[in-house]
Amino acid sequence: MNYTFQWGQVTGHIPYLAGGAMIALQLAFFGFAIGMVVGALCAATKAYGPKAARRLVDAYVSFFTNTPLLVQIFFLYYGLPDAGIFLDSYQAVLVGISLNAGAYLTEIQRAGFMSVRRTELDAAATLGFSRLQMIRYVVVPHLLKTLYAPLANHYIVMVLGTSIAAIFGVEELTGRALNVNAINFRSFEIFSIAAGMYITLTIAASASLYWFGLYAFRIKAKVF
Amino acid sequence: MFATLIAEAPRFFTYWNMVFLATAVGNTLVMAFAGCGLGLLFGLGLAVTRAERIVHVAPLRWLAILFVEVFRRIPVLVLLLFVFFTFQLLGFSLHALAVGTIAIVLRASSLFAENFRAGIESVHPNQWDAAEVMNLSPLQTLRLTVLPQAWPVILPPMTIGLVGMIKATSLASQISVLELTFAARQLNQRGFSALIAFGTILVIYFVISWGVARLGASVERRLVPQHRRA
Amino acid sequence: MFLSIDGLSAGYGGTRVLEDVSFSLERGEIVSLIGPSGSGKSTVLRCLVGLVPPEAGRIALDGSAVDYTSRAAVRGVRDRLAIVFQQYNLFQNMTALDNVAIAPLKVKGWPKAEVMADAKRLLDTVGLGDKHGAYPDQLSGGQQQRVAIARALALKPDVLLLDEITSALDPELVTEVLDTIRGLAANGMTMLVVSHEMAFVREVSSRVLFMDRGRVIETGPPAELFDAPRTERARDFVTKILRH
Ligand SMILES: Nc1ncnc2c1ncn2[C@@H]1O[C@H](COP(=O)(O)OP(=O)(O)OP(=O)(O)O)[C@@H](O)[C@H]1O
Ligand SMILES: [Mg+2]
Numbered sequence: 001m002n003y004t005f006q007w008g009q010v011t012g013h014i015p016y017l018a019g020g021a022m023i024a025l026q027l028a029f030f031g032f033a034i035g036m037v038v039g040a041l042c043a044a045t046k047a048y049g050p051k052a053a054r055r056l057v058d059a060y061v062s063f064f065t066n067t068p069l070l071v072q073i074f075f076l077y078y079g080l081p082d083a084g085i086f087l088d089s090y091q092a093v094l095v096g097i098s099l100n101a102g103a104y105l106t107e108i109q110r111a112g113f114m115s116v117r118r119t120e121l122d123a124a125a126t127l128g129f130s131r132l133q134m135i136r137y138v139v140v141p142h143l144l145k146t147l148y149a150p151l152a153n154h155y156i157v158m159v160l161g162t163s164i165a166a167i168f169g170v171e172e173l174t175g176r177a178l179n180v181n182a183i184n185f186r187s188f189e190i191f192s193i194a195a196g197m198y199i200t201l202t203i204a205a206s207a208s209l210y211w212f213g214l215y216a217f218r219i220k221a222k223v224f
Numbered sequence: 225m226f227a228t229l230i231a232e233a234p235r236f237f238t239y240w241n242m243v244f245l246a247t248a249v250g251n252t253l254v255m256a257f258a259g260c261g262l263g264l265l266f267g268l269g270l271a272v273t274r275a276e277r278i279v280h281v282a283p284l285r286w287l288a289i290l291f292v293e294v295f296r297r298i299p300v301l302v303l304l305l306f307v308f309f310t311f312q313l314l315g316f317s318l319h320a321l322a323v324g325t326i327a328i329v330l331r332a333s334s335l336f337a338e339n340f341r342a343g344i345e346s347v348h349p350n351q352w353d354a355a356e357v358m359n360l361s362p363l364q365t366l367r368l369t370v371l372p373q374a375w376p377v378i379l380p381p382m383t384i385g386l387v388g389m390i391k392a393t394s395l396a397s398q399i400s401v402l403e404l405t406f407a408a409r410q411l412n413q414r415g416f417s418a419l420i421a422f423g424t425i426l427v428i429y430f431v432i433s434w435g436v437a438r439l440g441a442s443v444e445r446r447l448v449p450q451h452r453r454a
Numbered sequence: 455m456f457l458s459i460d461g462l463s464a465g466y467g468g469t470r471v472l473e474d475v476s477f478s479l480e481r482g483e484i485v486s487l488i489g490p491s492g493s494g495k496s497t498v499l500r501c502l503v504g505l506v507p508p509e510a511g512r513i514a515l516d517g518s519a520v521d522y523t524s525r526a527a528v529r530g531v532r533d534r535l536a537i538v539f540q541q542y543n544l545f546q547n548m549t550a551l552d553n554v555a556i557a558p559l560k561v562k563g564w565p566k567a568e569v570m571a572d573a574k575r576l577l578d579t580v581g582l583g584d585k586h587g588a589y590p591d592q593l594s595g596g597q598q599q600r601v602a603i604a605r606a607l608a609l610k611p612d613v614l615l616l617d618e619i620t621s622a623l624d625p626e627l628v629t630e631v632l633d634t635i636r637g638l639a640a641n642g643m644t645m646l647v648v649s650h651e652m653a654f655v656r657e658v659s660s661r662v663l664f665m666d667r668g669r670v671i672e673t674g675p676p677a678e679l680f681d682a683p684r685t686e687r688a689r690d691f692v693t694k695i696l697r698h
Contacts, residue, residue, distance in 0.1 A: 066387060066433035067426045068394035071405055075426065078418035082228075163299035167398060174302055187309035195306055199297040354543035357503045358557040358609060359532050368556065372547040449547075 010189040013180045020176035021197050025205070027165060027172060028158040030094055035101025036151075042106040043113060057106065064103030070164050072096050077168060089168040097161065104154055112147040149221035152209040156202050156224040163198075173197060229420055236420050241411065248407035249428060251321060255393040255403065256432075258325045260386050263332020270333060271340030277352045278362040288337070295334035300392045303327040308399050324396030324403070332389050339381045343374030375447040383440025387433045394429075404428060456481040456644060457502075457535075457613055462511035464501050471497050473668045475511070479613070484645045486655040486676070489665035490691060495648040496540060498665075499615045502646075503537050504528040536611035540618045540648075542602045544590040550577060550601045551586040554608045562609070569608075576604040580634050596627025603634055613644045620651055652695050656680060664688045 042057045049057070064072065073096035080087060087095065116139055124138045166175035177194040181187050206223045213219040273279050273288035295303070304327040311318045347370045355365035371378075397406035404425045412421040458478035465471045472494045479485050487495045500506040502513065504522055513520050515534065521527045544553050554573040558564045577586055580600035590598050599619050606614060616635070620628045632654050639645065639658050649655050655662060656676040664672040664679060664687075672679060672688045680696075683689040 063426075063430060066391075066437070067429040068391035068405065070394045070397070071408070071422055071426055071429065074405070074409070074412075075418060075422040078412055079422060082417055082419060160297070160299040163301045164395070166301065174299065174305075177302070177305075187305070188313045191302060191306040191309055195294075195298045195302050198299060198302060199294060202297045203293075348546075350539065350541055350543040351545060353505055354539065354545065357505065357532055357537050358605075359529055359561045360557060364560055368560065369545040369547055 005189060006186055007189055009184050009186050010180065010193060013176075013190075014193065016180070017173060017176050017194060017197060020171060020173035021201050023170075023172040024159060024162045024165075024174075025201070027094065027097065027162045027170070028155060031097035031101050031162075032105075032155050032158055034094075034098035035105045036109075038098065038102030039105030039107075039109050042102065043109040046106070046110055047113060061103045061106050064100050065107070069096060069100045069161060070167065072100060073164065073168065090165075090170050093165040093168050093170055097158065097165075100161075101154070101158060105151070108147065108150045108154065111150075112143050115146050116142050144217050145219055148213050148217060148219045149223065152206075152213065152221055152223045155209070156205055159202055159205060160198065173201075228417065229423075232417060232420050236411075236416055236424075244411075245404070245407055245424070245428070248402055248404045248425075249432075251401060252390070252393050252403040253432070254321065255324050255328055255396060255401070256390045259328030259332050259393070260389050262329045263336050263389065264382075266329065266333035267336025268340050270337035271344060272363075272366065274337075274341065275344055275362075275366075277349075278366065292334045292337045295330045296338065298331075300327060300331050301395050301398065303330055304395055304399055320396070320399050320401045323399055324393065324401045327396075328389055328392060331392065332385070335385050335388070336382065339378050339385060340374075342381070343378035344370055346377040347373045372447070375444070379440060379444045379447065383437055383444075386436050386440065390432055390436060391429065456483075456516060457646075458512075458514045459498075459502075460512040460514070462498070462501060462513065463509045464497060464506050465509060466506070470509070471668050472501065475665075475668070475670050477663055477670060477673065479644055479646060481612075482642045482644055483661070484639055484647060484659045486659040486662045487646065487648045487665060488650070488652075488655065488662060488691070488695075489671075493665040494668040495665055496617050497668075499537055499617050499646065499648065502615060503532055503535055533609070534612045535615060536606035536609055536613070537615040538599070538602045538606050538617060538619055540621065542590070542595075542598045544598055544601055544605070546590050549587050549589055550582060550593065550597075550604075553590070553601055554605045557605070558608050573604070573608055576607055577601070579637070580604050581630060594627065596623050596630050599623065599627075599631050600634055603631070607638075613646065614638065616645060616647045616649070618648050618650060620649065620654075650695065652680065652692075664691065666691070 042060065045053050045057050073093055076087065076096050077089065077092040080092070120138055120142070121134060124134045129137065162172055163174040165172050166178055169175065171179065173194055177190050181190050202224065209223045210221060213221045213223070270288045270292055274285045274292070276285065279285055279288075298306070304324065307327045307330070308320075308323050311323060344366070351369055351373070352365060355369060360368070393403055394405040396403055397409065400406065408421045408425040412418050456479055460476050462475040463470060463472055475494075475498060477485065487498065489495055497506055501508050508522050513522070515531060520531050544550075545556065548556065551570070551573055554576055555569050558569040558572070559566060574586060577583065580603055582597060582600055582604070585593060585597060585601075588597075590601070593601065603616075603619070619635075620631050623631065628651065632651065635645070635647070635654075636658065645658075647655070647659065659676055661673060662676045662679045663670050664683075664685075666687050672683060672685050674684075679688065680692055683692050
């Protein structure tokens with residue numbers, strides 16, 4: 001092996017890469033937020049909707065959780081123009097990530113709703129709680145407790161998933177690493193640094209979500 | 225939309241295209257099975273190495289933890305590129321399929337290690353005490369009583385993890401492995417609509433994932449006795 | 455002395471829970487350990503089988519000191535001492551029969567036919583002739599406890615350590631288990647018994663040790679210790695127990 005490491009050629013690009021990391025966090029955040037809404041609607045449909053709608057939700061969840069995100073985005077990116085819908089690469093990626101997240105978040109939220117025990121509600125009713133009090137003191141704390149850890153985990157998984165956006169030319173962390181690589185070909189150094197940044201990023205995100213859960217909701221969640 | 229699909233179908237589902245897709249399915253399955261098989265093996269090895277009741281040499285445990293924490297926090301795409309460029313740097317010209325498999329193995333080992341660990345930790349410590357005072361070795365204890373009790377905790381996330389690895393193989397298209405996603409892109413570039421090209425492989429992925437999920441469920445039925453199922 | 459403990463101190467992660475514990479057992483003798491909850495009775499037994507490392511003191515079997523830092527020595531001790539845990543600790547994934555047979559098969563490598571016959575006989579002696587195929591969670595507490603005793607006996611130990619084997623049981627079940635122990639005592643088994651069953655302790659043991667806060671406070675024959683305790687703390691404890 002006669003390769004000499006040239007970290008110097010790469011370290012200058014660290015701020016640029018770090019900016020990419022922020023875009024990754026942001027992309028994951030938007031995708032997560034939209035996915036939460038989609039997931040909540042679907043979970044509600046699963047609980048209260050008509051049979052046909054429930055079937056549709058089942059199909060959506062099982063399709064999106066059993067096929068690769070990358071192919072889902074390819075399908076949107078190259079397929080939608082045929083249907084007269086034109087999305088730029090960032091939009092296509094965001095739509096793909098959101099729909100994918102929606103499927104997982106449907107399942108997570110549904111499991112959470114199902115775990116609110118009838119007996120707990122009955123007990124609260126016997127104690128003379130009003131409907132609002134019941135939601136405030138029984139349902140919400142319970143949901144927070146059961147949902148916080150799986151949701152936090154999924155967010156971290158999504159942060160890692162955003163690297164797919166690079167394939168569509170979105171300049172997040174992986175995309176920027178590819179850009180730098182195209183300039184100076186110090187591939188090993190660049191991808192070591194990018195990998196290190198993902199590790200740091202997800203550890204920081206895990207830690208923040210853990211502390212946030214602890215201080216905001218008094219939940220000791222095992223986060224990724 | 226369906227009209228164009230039907231119009232295009234005879235041109236798409238030709239013998240040659242099917243052979244092409246079959247090759248691609250083969251490569252997807254090779255990466256998935258080799259990756260998951262080795263991943264299960266190494267994952268169990270890592271979980272065992274970091275278990276305090278089994279390995280008493282702390283630095284060894286730390287190494288296992290380090291491996292797991294590093295590799296489960298790197299996106300598969302970056303892992304692929306990293307493995308790809310590392311071998312290039314070492315002067316090996318490794319087959320792209322092997323590069324893809326190695327990346328999947330690294331990822332699967334670290335994820336599956338966590339599943340095994342959660343399972344092992346779910347078993348009450350008094351089971352280890354009982355085995356230890358009877359002079360059962362740590363590995364005997366693991367095999368004879370701990371793992372059998374841990375399957376209900378290990379298997380459900382493991383099935384999800386296996387499906388995840390099948391899906392992750394799609395990223396190997398980026399280093400030109402002729403697997404399903406790469407094949408679909410080629411077909412798309414040769415003029416077939418994205419609808420039919422990507423639609424077809426989505427269905428194939430779905431069927432494979434579904435099969436693995438069924439397999440997982442049947443393993444669960446076999447390994448978890450009726451009265452201890454969650 | 456067959457088993458002697460001299461100035462034993464031990465603890466968990468820095469906090470001492472045993473301080474200078476000394477006593478000994480002759481072959482065929484039954485000694486009981488009594489004392490309030492948290493006084494360290496279980497810890498003494500766990501030290502003897504090498505689950506808690508001794509921090510100071512000397513434990514000797516047949517006159518030769520055991521080096522608890524040596525794996526081989528600890529294995530040797532475990533070959534001769536068998537413990538029945540307070541919480542039974544039966545292997546949850548195995549039937550009663552497998553629980554009893556597993557160590558003789560996998561550790562000792564004794565012939566299978568012999569081991570199985572022996573295991574069945576042991577389960578029959580503890581009154582579980584009809585429960586060979588039952589899993590622990592299909593057995594009552596008393597039945598699990600007796601499986602645990604059979605499991606300990608299957609290794610043909612020289613000394614049996616019994617940790618409050620009746621404390622988690624309903625009164626009806628206690629009799630079954632105690633009858634089993636009486637049977638063993640009659641056969642000359644050496645035993646170290648932690649128990650709250652004062653009537654039983656009085657009946658089977660030749661000596662009783664009263665422990666409090668990690669120390670042995672008083673030692674004597676059961677009649678003496680129960681009827682005329684010399685120390686304040688033992689008197690308190692005995693009157694409390696007897697009132698139950
Ligand atoms: N695994 C452990 N880690 C830390 N401390 C422990 C542990 N096990 C026991 N202790 C502590 O050691 C002390 C002695 O415990 P031990 O179990 O020996 O008491 P005991 O006399 O058997 O009590 P009991 O009658 O309740 O069974 C107690 O203060 C207990 O809190
Ligand atoms: Mg105890």
